[in-house]
Amino acid sequence: MKKLYNAAVLGCAHIAVRSLIPEFFNSPRFNLAAVASRDTSKAESIAKQYQGAAWGTYDEIINDKNIDLVYIPLPNSMHYTWIMKALKSGKHVLCEKSLVTEYPHIEEIISYARKQKLLLAENFQFRFHSQHAWVHKALAENRIGEIRIFRSSFGFPPLPNDNIRYSKDLGGGALFDAGAYPLKAMQFMLPDYNFTMKAATLYPKNSGVDISGGIYLDCPEGVVAELAFGFDNFYQCNYEIWGNAGKISATRAFTAPPGFKPHIFLETAAGTEDLEMPADNHFHNMLLHIAECLDSGDFEDEYRQDLKQAAYIKQVLELAR
Secondary structure: OOOOEEEEEEOOOHHHHHHHHHHHHHOOOEEEEEEEOOOHHHHHHHHHHHOOEEEOOHHHHHOOOOOOEEEEOOOHHHHHHHHHHHHHOOOEEEEOOOOOOOHHHHHHHHHHHHHHOOOEEEOOHHHHOHHHHHHHHHHHOOOOOOEEEEEEEEEOOOOOOOOHHHOOOOOOOOOOOOOHHHHHHHHHHOOOOOOEEEEEEEEOOOOOOOOEEEEEEEOOOOOEEEEEEEOOOOOEEEEEEEEOOOEEEEOOOOOOOOOOOOEEEEEEOOEEEEEEOOOOOHHHHHHHHHHHHHHHOOOHHHHHHHHHHHHHHHHHHHHHO
């Protein structure tokens, strides 16, 4: 019988309450042991629903020696502090994107995690949806020929003015949120290409944080990547891979919920195929992956991904300035 890991949640952010807390509770590999919130009544309400403990401070979770893994859905500006506290208490960490707002912090926390043999995973759950496995298989079968261009967009209409994404002090901004997805998708879908960033733009629009942006990259193999993101856009959640013999498009690439059947479009000289993919639960699949990492003790691939993602974000900021 495989080990059951005790997990705790540091904060009751919307994504935690809507998606991760239920998945931890239902996972065959995790026991949802505790939930903490600065609003004790909120923690108590959620903990009662999921049969866990409720704590009014994050430090109570950090100091609990029975917790194996901490999930951190706090604002970006708080990630570094609480990741380090969790690691120093001997706990594995799953943290919302973006992991850090300052590049030196990622090097520090990865170095510490590696020395202590602890997992640090960034929550890009979409990479565990089976629709992307279909795309990877189609690329391996050369169904669109030689790859020429990767494009990806993720953006949505304006959010309420008090949303933390608009707060500079809390590490807000479109790049750390929506922009992180196209950057991750480029690496995930085309892992064998070493892209170099050529241009990046960010649009503040008097908000104190960036609201929209675009990124252009290329690589020695001749493939280019064009990425776009924003908080003031018509909703887009896609990537497309254009080859010399066809094109593959995923139109619900990052946010396909459980029960939803996404569509992949395959365009070739023979015409366009609208392919309905099976419904899947990428949150469930991600937790199984994390448990398997904990079983094996092999965290190097997650470390590599964490570092590369942070390096790309650092380059965007430098070029945009």
